[in-house]
Structures are given as C-alpha cells and as structure tokens.
Amino acid sequence: xxxxxxxxxxxxxxxxxARAGRAxxxxxxIALAALFLIPFxxxxxxxxxxxxDITAADWTFFPRELHWSNVRELFDDPDVPMAHALLNSxxxxxxxxxxxxxxxxxxxxxxxxxxxxxxxxxxxxxxxTLMVPAAVTFVPSFVLVSxxxxxxxxxxxxxxxxxxAFACFVFRQYFxxxxxxxxxxxxxxxxxxxxTYWRVVVPNSLPVFAAVGTIVFIGAWNAFLWPLVIGQxxxxxxxxxALSAFSTAQTVNLHELFVAAAVSxxxxxxxxxFLQRYIVAGVERSGIDD
Amino acid sequence: xxxxxxxxxxxxxxxxxxxxxxxxxxFVGPFAVGLALFTYVPLGWSVFLSFFDAHNTVTPTDFTGxxxxxxxxxxxxxxxxxxTFAVFTAIIVPATFALSLAxxxxxxxxxxxxxxxxxxxxxxxxxxxxVAALVWKMSIFNGxxxxxxxxxLGWFGAEPVAWLATTQxxxxxxxxxxxxxxxxxxxxxxxxLAGLQRIPVRLYEAAALDGARPGWQTFRHxxxxxxRATSVAVALLLVINAFQAFDEFxxxxxxxxxxxxxxxxxxxxLYYTALGQGQDLGLGSAxxxxxxxxxxxxxxxxxxxxxxxxxxx
Numbered sequence: 322x323x324x325x326x327x328x329x330x331x332x333x334x335x336x337x338x339a340r341a342g343r344a345x346x347x348x349x350x351i352a353l354a355a356l357f358l359i360p361f362x363x364x365x366x367x368x369x370x371x372x373x374d375i376t377a378a379d380w381t382f383f384p385r386e387l388h389w390s391n392v393r394e395l396f397d398d399p400d401v402p403m404a405h406a407l408l409n410s411x412x413x414x415x416x417x418x419x420x421x422x423x424x425x426x427x428x429x430x431x432x433x434x435x436x437x438x439x440x441x442x443x444x445x446x447x448x449x450t451l452m453v454p455a456a457v458t459f460v461p462s463f464v465l466v467s468x469x470x471x472x473x474x475x476x477x478x479x480x481x482x483x484x485x486a487f488a489c490f491v492f493r494q495y496f497x498x499x500x501x502x503x504x505x506x507x508x509x510x511x512x513x514x515x516x517t518y519w520r521v522v523v524p525n526s527l528p529v530f531a532a533v534g535t536i537v538f539i540g541a542w543n544a545f546l547w548p549l550v551i552g553q554x555x556x557x558x559x560x561x562x563a564l565s566a567f568s569t570a571q572t573v574n575l576h577e578l579f580v581a582a583a584v585s586x587x588x589x590x591x592x593x594x595f596l597q598r599y600i601v602a603g604v605e606r607s608g609i610d611d
Numbered sequence: 612x613x614x615x616x617x618x619x620x621x622x623x624x625x626x627x628x629x630x631x632x633x634x635x636x637x638f639v640g641p642f643a644v645g646l647a648l649f650t651y652v653p654l655g656w657s658v659f660l661s662f663f664d665a666h667n668t669v670t671p672t673d674f675t676g677x678x679x680x681x682x683x684x685x686x687x688x689x690x691x692x693x694x695t696f697a698v699f700t701a702i703i704v705p706a707t708f709a710l711s712l713a714x715x716x717x718x719x720x721x722x723x724x725x726x727x728x729x730x731x732x733x734x735x736x737x738x739x740x741x742v743a744a745l746v747w748k749m750s751i752f753n754g755x756x757x758x759x760x761x762x763x764l765g766w767f768g769a770e771p772v773a774w775l776a777t778t779q780x781x782x783x784x785x786x787x788x789x790x791x792x793x794x795x796x797x798x799x800x801x802x803x804l805a806g807l808q809r810i811p812v813r814l815y816e817a818a819a820l821d822g823a824r825p826g827w828q829t830f831r832h833x834x835x836x837x838x839r840a841t842s843v844a845v846a847l848l849l850v851i852n853a854f855q856a857f858d859e860f861x862x863x864x865x866x867x868x869x870x871x872x873x874x875x876x877x878x879x880x881l882y883y884t885a886l887g888q889g890q891d892l893g894l895g896s897a898x899x900x901x902x903x904x905x906x907x908x909x910x911x912x913x914x915x916x917x918x919x920x921x922x923x924x
Contacts (some may be wrong), residue, residue: 363750367750377759425642431634437635443639447646456651464653515637539736564745565741568748575749582742601733
C-alpha cells in the first residue's frame with residue numbers, strides 16, 4: 322500500500338463520482354424496500370378486494386373497490402374455523418412464551434450462578450440438544466406425544482415445545498454478566514437464592530426477558546410442522562394449520578383466504594411494531610459471539 | 612484443639628454445599644427433566660423403533676435389525692430428497708448470505724432513515740412461511756394470467772408461465788427460493804449489522820492512512836475479515852435451516868391431490884413416510900436417525916472447514 326494517496330475529498334471528480342454512487346445506492350435501496358413490502362400489500366389488497374378483482378384478466382395494482390365486509394364474511398363462514406383457530410394460536414403462543422421464560426430463565430440462572438459440581442456436565446447435556454434440530458425429531462416426538470394420548474390436545478401442542486435449549490443458553494450467558502453486587506446486597510439482607518432471583522435479578526433483567534419472549538412468541542405463533550402433526554382434529558387447528566388446510570382445499574375462495582391470512586399476521590405486526598428493539602436485541606443475542 | 616475447632620466448620624460447609632446442590636436442582640431441575648423427557652427420550656425411542664417393523668404402533672414386537680436402514684438408504688425417493696436439499700442449499704445459502712450482507716452494508720452507511728430501512732427489511736421475519744407461501748402461490752406466482760409475475764410478463768408480451776408446475780426449466784425453484792429469501796434475509800441482515808457495529812473505527816482510520824480506498828478495497832481487507840465470526844455463524848445457521856425446510860415446500864406444492872413427485876426435501880419425505888398412509892414409524896424413525904446424523908456431519912464439517920472457534924482478530 323502506497324502512503325499519502327490523495328484523499329477523495331480533495332479531488333472534485335472523485336467527489337462527484339462518490340456522490341453519484343451514494344445516490345444510486347439509495348435508489349436501489351428504496352426499490353428493494355418497495356419490493357419487500359409488496360407481499361404485505363398484496364395480502365391487504367386481495368383481502369379487501371372483490372373476488373372478481375383478484376381473478377380479473379386485467380389485473381390492476383390497486384383494487385377497484387374496498388370490501389371491508391370480507392372480514393365479517395370470514396368470521397361468519399361456518400366452513401372456516403378461523404375464530405377458533407385464532408383462539409388456539411393465542412392460547413398456545415401465550416402459554417409457550419410464559420412457560421419458556423420461567424423454565425429457561427430459572428435454569429439459566431441456576432447454571433450461571435449456583436455452584437454445583439456437575440453444573441458443566443448438565444450444561445453440555447442441554448447444549449447438546451441444539452446439535453439435533455427439533456425438526457428432525459418430529460417423528461420421535463410424535464411417537465412420544467401420541468403414546469401419552471396428547472394428539473389433538475392443547476397440552477400436546479404446548480408442553481413439548483416449552484423446553485428451549487436456545488432460550489436457556491441465552492439466559493445463562495446473560496446472567497453470567499449480571500452485576501454480582503446486586504445479588505450480594507440481597508444476600509446480606511438475608512434473601513436466599515429463590516427470593517434474590519425473583520426480587521432482585523428478574524426486575525433488573527426485564528429487557529432480556531422481553532427479547533427472548535418476543536422471539537419465542539413469534540416462533541410459537543408461526544410454527545407449522547408441529548401443529549400440523551399434533552393438531553389433527555379441526556378443534557385443535559392453529560391459525561397456520563387452518564390457513565394451510567384452507568389454501569390446499571379443492572375449492573378456494575381467494576378473497577376470504579387472503580383476508581384470513583391478513584388477520585393472522587395482525588397480532589405479530591402489533592408485537593413487531595411495539596417491541597422491535599427487543600426483537601433486534603434478541604436476534605443479536607442469539608449466541609453469535611460465543 | 613485444632614481438629615475440634617475444624618469439625619463444626621467442615622460440617623457447616625458440607626451443609627451449605629448440600630443446600631446449594633438442592634437449590635441448583637430447584638432452578639435447573641424442571642427444565643432439565645422436561646428437556647430430557649421431550650428430547651432425549653424420543654430420540655432413544657426412535658433409535659429403538661428404527662430396528663422394528665412398526666406400522667401404526669409405537670410398541671412393536673417384530674424385530675427387523677437393520678432392515679429399515681437398508682430400505683431407507685436404497686429408497687430412491689429418500690436419496691432424491693437429499694439431492695433436493697443439496698440443490699436448495701446451493702440456491703438459498705449464497706443468495707441469502709450475499710443479499711443480507713449487502714443490505715447490512717448499505718443500511719449501515721445510511722445517514723438518515725436508517726431505522727426505517729432496517730424495519731422494512733426485517734418486517735418479513737414476522738410473517739409465517741404459511742402466509743408467505745400463500746401470497747407467493749396464489750398471487751405473485753399464480754400460474755394463471757392474473758398472477759403478478761405473469762401480469763408483468765404480459766406487459767412484455769410474454770406468455771404466462773405455470774411457475775410451480777413447470778419442471779423444464781425448473782421454475783418452481785424461483786418460487787421456493789424467493790419465499791425464503793424474502794422471509795429470512797432481514798434476520799441475517801440484523802446479525803451482520805450487529806457485527807458491523809462491533810468493528811472498531813480505528814481499523815478504518817488506520818486503513819485510510821495506509822491508502823486503502825473506501826469501497827471494495829476497504830471491504831475486502833478490513834470489513835469482511837472483521838466479520839469472520841458473524842459470517843461463519845450465518846453460513847452455519849443458513850445450512851441448518853435449509854435442511855429443516857418444510858413449511859414453504861408443503862404449502863407451495865401440496866394441494867388436494869397430494870404432493871408432486873419433484874422438490875421433496877428430507878422433512879417432506881419424512882412427513883409422508885412416517886405420518887402418511889400406513890404410518891411406517893419404524894422406517895420414519897430410521898429416516899430421522901439418518902437425517903440427524905447427516906445434519907451433525909454437515910455441521911461439524913462446515914464448522915471445521917470454516918475454522919469455527921478460531922479467535923476473531
């Protein structure tokens with residue numbers, strides 16, 4: 322590398338080139354952003370359009386008329402158990418999130434802070450399950466759940482998914498860096514591990530709970546393979562399974578299908594818009610550094 | 612005198628140690644037991660089942676030795692599912708890697724609206740594969756004239772394409788690949804952005820002093836090497852996730868008549884083998900064991916090859 326090359330700021334031609342490059346990059350970025358938003362727009366457009374507007378030979382980007390009555394039609398349709406599926410998905414996502422947070426954070430704290438001779442062995446046994454992707458174990462898990470008689474029950478959909486080695490790992494890493502002085506002060510006050518954890522550690526760690534919680538919630542809401550395998554009866558369908566069954570059915574009513582899909586992503590968009598910084602923090606914590 | 616003074620102290624420490632062990636298990640126990648029950652037990656059971664003829668039963672009696680393994684390894688459909696995985700990986704891993712890195716670099720250098728662009732590219736992460744597949748199948752790549760892609764083709768006078776049903780050329784890969792690309796790129800962009808923000812500014816200052824021009828040279832010699840750990844992790848995650856692909860394949864390709872004979876990745880194969888007609892749980896379990904071994908080997912080889920664990924500069 323030769324030193325003392327002219328800096329670009331001292332060269333007007335170079336400067337103009339750099340500015341053109343920046344402008345080009347911005348234009349590309351805006352075009353890509355528009356492309357990324359199109360699928361969301363299509364959900365809304367087709368969900369609120371008349372059937373003939375979706376299948377018209379001269380397809381237009383904007384629908385000719387908006388039909389908000391499509392939403393009512395969806396929930397009135399006795400052939401599509403959308404309301405029940407939304408209820409199932411809500412129960413499953415909330416229970417999975419709450420259960421995972423309690424179980425994984427307790428375990429993470431125990432592993433990080435309570436001295437025990439075999440703590441490392443336990444930790445590696447937990448970490449080892451990350452090597453076997455959950456999706457590969459769906460056949461064995463189905464075998465276990467069906468022998469428990471939990472097929473098509475909420476229990477079967479929730480309980481097996483509560484033990485997330487990933488969440489436990491994130492909590493352990495986080496608690497290893499938790500300021501010890503706070504816990505020491507609590508112990509001087511005579512609090513044991515249990516009360517120290519709930520009164521001092523948890524209230525001071527809410528961001529990490531929000532980060533893991535949002536990621537688990539999104540994952541539970543969007544999960545498909547496990548609910549498809551376990552939720553065989555109509556009564557146990559989640560939103561994703563209902564949408565899938567609906568879209569692979571012989572007769573498809575397109576505007577209803579799209580409005581159902583649009584309704585199904587509303588809870589997530591709300592979570593996303595309000596908690597995005599926690600989700601980003603959670604993604605960044607996914608153990609990349611370690 | 613000293614031994615007598617020591618005795619209460621020792622018993623005190625052992626009591627405290629026992630106390631700690633108890634608390635350790637109060638905290639870790641429920642999670643560890645659950646994980647063992649719902650991960651290790653099914654795995655063990657599955658290995659057991661794979662040596663039996665287990666049609667529609669989880670307590671088989673008909674021991675067949677390695678019969679299930681021989682059957683699955685000689686099954687052309689199983690082998691073609693591994694080929695499908697290889698093709699899918701070859702498409703989706705480089706595409707996502709390049710796009711998410713490019714977006715991270717571009718967004719990182721923005722002086723305004725950075726949060727806006729980051730949110731827009733990250734937003735698809737909130738969408739499920741089921742919903743995305745539905746939009747792709749029914750709207751964007753609908754094989755009839757009113758699909759968005761065919762509408763655009765129509766502007767140029769081209770004939771509509773039956774995207775998902777065309778195997779020569781395999782247009783279905785375009786549909787399958789773009790679903791995942793759209794959905795997961797934002798996630799990896801966030802990982803790259805976090806990596807970029809950890810690069811110390813002094814590295815760039817030193818490079819500028821050495822005469823490295825901003826742009827390709829700086830990227831090649833400073834940014835990309837500094838992103839090594841992130842790049843390795845992203846590549847690993849991409850491959851593992853491609854291996855587990857099920858949702859978009861199932862929702863794009865299956866219909867009331869069933870699943871077409873092409874583009875069946877391993878999990879789709881497993882789903883139809885183990886849980887379809889006949890419920891051949893022995894064969895399905897053997898498949899699960901083989902696939903678990905395949906993914907373990909792929910992970911280890913990839914980690915070795917990319918030198919995971921080597922310290923970042």
